[in-house]
Amino acid sequence: MTPVIELDGLNVRFGQRDILKDLGCSMSGRAIGLLGPNGAGKSTLINTLLGFYRPFAGTARVFGHDIRTETREIRALTGYMPETDCFIASMTAVNFIRMMAELSGLPSEAALERAHEALFYVGLGEARYRRLGTYSLGMKQLAKLAQAIAHGPRLVVLDEPTNGLDPPARQRMIRLIREMRDTNEVSILISSHLLRDVEETCEEVLILKEGRQVHYANLEEERRANRRFLELETVGGDDGFADAVSALGCECALTSAHRMKMVLPESFAIRELYRLAGERNIQIRRLSYRRDSLEDIFLKAMESTNGRP
Amino acid sequence: MAVHKRSYRAYAGALSPTWSRFTIITRYAYKNLFRSRALTAYFVCCFFYPLGCAIVIYVNHNLSLLTSLNIREVLAIDADFFMRYLAFQSAFAFILTAIVGPGLVSPDLANNALPLYLCRPFSRTEYVLGKMAILGWLLSLITWIPGLVLFLIEASLAGAHWALENLNIAWGIFIGSVIEILVFSLLSLAISAWIKRKIGAGAALLGVFFFGSVLAEVINSVLETKNGYLIDLGKLLTTVEGSLFGHSAPYGISTSSASIALVAACVFCIALLERKVRAYEIVVG
Numbered sequence: 365m366t367p368v369i370e371l372d373g374l375n376v377r378f379g380q381r382d383i384l385k386d387l388g389c390s391m392s393g394r395a396i397g398l399l400g401p402n403g404a405g406k407s408t409l410i411n412t413l414l415g416f417y418r419p420f421a422g423t424a425r426v427f428g429h430d431i432r433t434e435t436r437e438i439r440a441l442t443g444y445m446p447e448t449d450c451f452i453a454s455m456t457a458v459n460f461i462r463m464m465a466e467l468s469g470l471p472s473e474a475a476l477e478r479a480h481e482a483l484f485y486v487g488l489g490e491a492r493y494r495r496l497g498t499y500s501l502g503m504k505q506l507a508k509l510a511q512a513i514a515h516g517p518r519l520v521v522l523d524e525p526t527n528g529l530d531p532p533a534r535q536r537m538i539r540l541i542r543e544m545r546d547t548n549e550v551s552i553l554i555s556s557h558l559l560r561d562v563e564e565t566c567e568e569v570l571i572l573k574e575g576r577q578v579h580y581a582n583l584e585e586e587r588r589a590n591r592r593f594l595e596l597e598t599v600g601g602d603d604g605f606a607d608a609v610s611a612l613g614c615e616c617a618l619t620s621a622h623r624m625k626m627v628l629p630e631s632f633a634i635r636e637l638y639r640l641a642g643e644r645n646i647q648i649r650r651l652s653y654r655r656d657s658l659e660d661i662f663l664k665a666m667e668s669t670n671g672r673p
Numbered sequence: 674m675a676v677h678k679r680s681y682r683a684y685a686g687a688l689s690p691t692w693s694r695f696t697i698i699t700r701y702a703y704k705n706l707f708r709s710r711a712l713t714a715y716f717v718c719c720f721f722y723p724l725g726c727a728i729v730i731y732v733n734h735n736l737s738l739l740t741s742l743n744i745r746e747v748l749a750i751d752a753d754f755f756m757r758y759l760a761f762q763s764a765f766a767f768i769l770t771a772i773v774g775p776g777l778v779s780p781d782l783a784n785n786a787l788p789l790y791l792c793r794p795f796s797r798t799e800y801v802l803g804k805m806a807i808l809g810w811l812l813s814l815i816t817w818i819p820g821l822v823l824f825l826i827e828a829s830l831a832g833a834h835w836a837l838e839n840l841n842i843a844w845g846i847f848i849g850s851v852i853e854i855l856v857f858s859l860l861s862l863a864i865s866a867w868i869k870r871k872i873g874a875g876a877a878l879l880g881v882f883f884f885g886s887v888l889a890e891v892i893n894s895v896l897e898t899k900n901g902y903l904i905d906l907g908k909l910l911t912t913v914e915g916s917l918f919g920h921s922a923p924y925g926i927s928t929s930s931a932s933i934a935l936v937a938a939c940v941f942c943i944a945l946l947e948r949k950v951r952a953y954e955i956v957v958g
Contacts, residue, residue, distance in 0.1 A: 378955050414792050416952040436794045444792035450785045454705070466697045468793045469688035478684065485681065511789060516684025544681045 366428045367392045368551045373422030376412050383408045389580045395545045397566035398555040404572040406555040410521055443512035447523040453497030461511045468515035482514040502533035521553045526561050541565045563658040571665040579665035594626045600646030608640045695803035702807045719765045723819035726758055734830040750827050755842050756918040759849055766812045774861025775874030777804045783869045788952040797950050808858040817850035845917035859942035866949040882907055899925035903934045
């Protein structure tokens, strides 16, 4: 299967400033998250993939199309929802989305039909004949999503899709994204600084910091791999206990004096922990399976020095 | 993504030809423009003079009417007649440009809409072509198209020999109008791209012509030269159009100098557009 996005030593430079530095990975998930603090280079990466910025070195491919030479093909396969307010205030939503669908190559009649469908799909059906300038912030976000999907692209790029939305509107946006993802007809690239948005929607995540790739994680795989991830709270002589647990083949790390995290091997039986605790007269106060949350992954990535993993 | 199903569906139907995409923004712009009754009324007024010219040509060839009015000829239908026609229509074209031009790019910039246009299989060149076509067709409809219709009316009434002898008039109408349309369109687009407010852009367009003219006169009188006219777009256009109708250098600047100055103005406008018509501006530093 062709990867959705391949980054191949991608560098982007504005003047003398390196904005993206040597990015390289291959992403094939149905929903890919781009995470990073403000100024990490998320939007620059999106704009480079769409051909708005030229790479200084290296390249990237979207569905196998090179961003240096096949910008038009990439754009034909892509729908883009920008971060900022982007619309023509004097146009009605249906006219605006129809025009955008036509610019993507749809014949006029098909574009009109799909503009109506897209507006109903995002929940703006009743407001589709209203001018975009009269829309609330949440409605504008939905209208931006509608214009990004009206032409039925294979990849939808969403730049901070939940920006400025209140909780119900955010939930609605997240639900729409998950619904689209689950149709398997479209891949989604989401750029966000909100961990929760990415965690709720994405299967893969690329974390950027100061233009560098600091972590790439396949969340689905990590979720599966972290099934045997334990968090333990004890009372007693923890050092010896940790050593004993390690001797049984567990990876063990003390997070505080009485707390530890451990990754259990496949064949490990939990009763072994109780046996060891009993032998050492240690009380197990709390034992919980806990997978690494995206927050853990993100914080670990951010702790890496100089933006390097 | 049927309305009743409310689920995402990829599009697998036919696509429109790539070459025709630039006409989409032209089509939508016309829908928007002709909602204004004032603009529609003005556009209709632009056809009064060509209509008058057509009547003059008809009357000129209607012997019985001329005899009854006891006149030999209303007006000579020659190069001067068509040059006057073009000059008159140019004034209308300029006013139309000043009305329509400022609203071409500035709303897209003010609304940050350029990323939405340019994230599609639609290039910056196509965007500019589409915007130019808005003015291009409007101005064509009031300049060279009625001009050539007048030429054909005269040719049909005066005979094939007149048409053959005066082919340079048809050429002059067409080329003169095209040059004018190109200059007006590029200039208004460039101004519209750099000045976000429509009123400001309109004022700047008028300023380029009128202050350019005043500045040219000042340069001429201070430096005792005629080269000041090289910054007066109106006089440059008149000089080039005049040469197409067989008139030589009415303002003391050669046709070649005027042509080069116009080309330079167009290149400057294209450079301004190149700088501004982008999905996102790159901040270097």
